[in-house]
Amino acid sequence: MSIQAPAAEAHVSVAIVGGGQAGLSMSYYLKQSGIDHVVLEKRSVTHAWRAQRWDAFCLVTPNWQCALPDYPYRGDDPHGFMKKDEIIAWLDGFVRHVDAPVREGVAVTRVARRPQGGFLVQTSDGALSADQVVVASGGYHTPIVPRMAERLPAHVVQIQSSEYRTPEALPEGAVLVVGSGQSGAQIAEDLHLAGRKVVLAVGEAPRCARFYRGRDVVDWLADMKYYDMPVEEHPLREGVRDNTNHYVTGRDGGRDIDLRKFAHEGMELYGVLEDYADGKLRFAPNLQENLDSADATYNRINASIDRFIAQQGISAPPGNSYQPLWAPQAEREWLDLAASAIGSIVWCIGFRPDFSWIDLPVFNGRGYPGHVRGVTAQNGLYFLGLPWQHTWGSGRFSGVARDAAYLADRIAAQARPDARAA
Numbered sequence: 001m002s003i004q005a006p007a008a009e010a011h012v013s014v015a016i017v018g019g020g021q022a023g024l025s026m027s028y029y030l031k032q033s034g035i036d037h038v039v040l041e042k043r044s045v046t047h048a049w050r051a052q053r054w055d056a057f058c059l060v061t062p063n064w065q066c067a068l069p070d071y072p073y074r075g076d077d078p079h080g081f082m083k084k085d086e087i088i089a090w091l092d093g094f095v096r097h098v099d100a101p102v103r104e105g106v107a108v109t110r111v112a113r114r115p116q117g118g119f120l121v122q123t124s125d126g127a128l129s130a131d132q133v134v135v136a137s138g139g140y141h142t143p144i145v146p147r148m149a150e151r152l153p154a155h156v157v158q159i160q161s162s163e164y165r166t167p168e169a170l171p172e173g174a175v176l177v178v179g180s181g182q183s184g185a186q187i188a189e190d191l192h193l194a195g196r197k198v199v200l201a202v203g204e205a206p207r208c209a210r211f212y213r214g215r216d217v218v219d220w221l222a223d224m225k226y227y228d229m230p231v232e233e234h235p236l237r238e239g240v241r242d243n244t245n246h247y248v249t250g251r252d253g254g255r256d257i258d259l260r261k262f263a264h265e266g267m268e269l270y271g272v273l274e275d276y277a278d279g280k281l282r283f284a285p286n287l288q289e290n291l292d293s294a295d296a297t298y299n300r301i302n303a304s305i306d307r308f309i310a311q312q313g314i315s316a317p318p319g320n321s322y323q324p325l326w327a328p329q330a331e332r333e334w335l336d337l338a339a340s341a342i343g344s345i346v347w348c349i350g351f352r353p354d355f356s357w358i359d360l361p362v363f364n365g366r367g368y369p370g371h372v373r374g375v376t377a378q379n380g381l382y383f384l385g386l387p388w389q390h391t392w393g394s395g396r397f398s399g400v401a402r403d404a405a406y407l408a409d410r411i412a413a414q415a416r417p418d419a420r421a422a
């Protein structure tokens with residue numbers, strides 16, 4: 001829906017919404033092209049890395065994959081995994097490197113077409129008009145929480161994965177972690193290592209090995225050009241965007257996350273959490289299936305590395321197939337909340353996109369934008385930083401620079417002659 005713009009709004013050639021690594025990368029390339037723009041950030045730049053990661057967080061991707069525009073990782077541990085403080089320090093350097101024209105504390109509340117052309121960008125601090133708009137507001141907006149959560153007893157503390165900080169910050173008693181994707185598996189591990197009793201509802205997330213045949217699996221996959229594969233060439237096509245990330249960790253130099261090992265050590269594993277009734281949690285009888293499926297992915301990735309090594313004639317230490325060291329004796333479907341002394345729940349079952357503030361018809365039935373490499377059917381509207389936007393690395397440190405450079409060229413080609421004057 002188009003609306004009448006106020007007469008005296010400020011104008012900018014390009015408005016970038018979001019001051020995370022994606023928005024700042026976009027700003028970097030627009031600065032290179034001399035195109036005037038503004039970055040509108042509702043909190044502060046790189047907020048997600050500062051405020052939405054737990055204390056023991058470290059990268060899952062190796063440091064060498066931290067490759068923002070003309071700002072590679074230059075530390076002495078390219079095959080290591082930066083801890084939270086190190087990531088923030090590295091990003092602080094990137095913020096200085098870009099020196100973007102940012103307005104912090106300014107939320108974009110609406111983007112719509114102007115009748116006279118371009119876009120009206122309404123913000124918490126007034127409106128502006130823009131010839132082009134780049135939405136770089138991240139890929140993880142609204143945490144998913146099943147409505148059964150409303151019926152859980154009030155004394156059970158419930159938090160989102162993005163709110164989890166330390167094992168000590170949770171109340172006494174067992175902790176139920178719901179979901180075993182990258183966040184759920186690592187948070188369960190963090191609690192487990194701290195000696196907390198953990199009950200984990202295991203979902204359908206796949207897993208992969210950290211190291212295989214003498215190298216980080218990421219190194220092998222990079223050599224195999226997996227990270228250069230565009231979404232159109234992926235066997236799942238756009239469907240890959242719905243995939244849950246593989247669980248593995250960079251903690252303590254990197255290692256596998258093996259939930260069977262945790263179970264062997266006392267963590268209680270269940271299948272997918274389905275309901276709560278009469279003081280009891282009900283789980284789907286799919287723990288065995290989910291563990292087997294995660295292991296199958298683990299073995300499948302390793303087998304693809306085996307094939308690559310054989311095809312290329314590479315000399316590498318021998319590989320082996322994962323042998324399960326624990327299996328559930330029976331599927332347990334009910335857990336009495338009081339008897340299990342669960343005092344807190346950490347929800348780790350993903351996020352829904354929230355682009356409700358974009359008043360333009362570019363979304364599918366699930367609220368995901370239609371685009372090709374971030375270019376939408378609405379002339380001048382772009383997305384950047386979405387998971388698998390173009391390649392695996394689009395929503396990460398490794399691929400956002402390539403995507404931003406691509407969009408910068410598109411934007412420059414469309415920019416009005418006076419866009420560069422500023």
Ligand SMILES: Cc1cc2nc3c(=O)[nH]c(=O)nc-3n(C[C@H](O)[C@H](O)[C@H](O)COP(=O)(O)OP(=O)(O)OC[C@H]3O[C@@H](n4cnc5c(N)ncnc54)[C@H](O)[C@@H]3O)c2cc1C
Binds near residue numbers: 061
């Ligand atoms: C738990 C977790 C672990 C991860 N681990 C890794 C890893 O190991 N390696 C890796 O490469 N990647 C990792 N990622 C993925 C990715 O690097 C991060 O999600 C990163 O934060 C994405 O950057 P971004 O700039 O695209 O989005 P964000 O960092 O989310 O930035 C978006 C910004 O937009 C702002 N914003 C949103 N809406 C508006 C609005 N309407 N108006 C104004 N501002 C707005 C937000 O405040 C935010 O600052 C991880 C992600 C998560 C969640």
